[in-house]
Amino acid sequence: MKGAAMDHKLSVLVQIDLDGRYVRLLLTGCVTETNQHVLYPLIRRTRTLIPPVAVTVDLTCAEHVEAAAVDLLRWALDQDDLDSSTSPVEVRTGADLPQHRHNTDLTTRNRAVSPTPRSV
Secondary structure, three states: OOOOOOOOOEEEEEEEEEOOOOOEEEEEEEEEEEEEEEHHHHHHHHHHOOOOEEEEEEOOOOEOEEEEEEEHHHHHHHHHHHOOOOEEEEOOOOOOOOOOOOOOHHHHHHHHHOOOOOOO
16 A cells, blocks of 8 residues: 655735735745745746835745755745846745654554454
């Protein structure tokens, strides 16, 4: 039996200040090396909507954040910073990047899955 694949869904809530000076992209779900590239078009568009706007990409509410994903995201944003007409972006992470919670206790897992014993 193969292990079940992890479901790495990503959700983004865009919060815009009434004055249009601050935009916060609040990410929930999983930010992975595989899915982080979908954020670039959204961030790029946000940066150019109302220049100069302060853009924050907030990863503090994400359930799972891969360090490689954060590195790739920051690298891509640094490349965009070469264009002086775009607004700066802050990527906010917690002190520790959250990881998926795995249940590694086999006895607990077996008890939860085991059928009720039958008498013969």
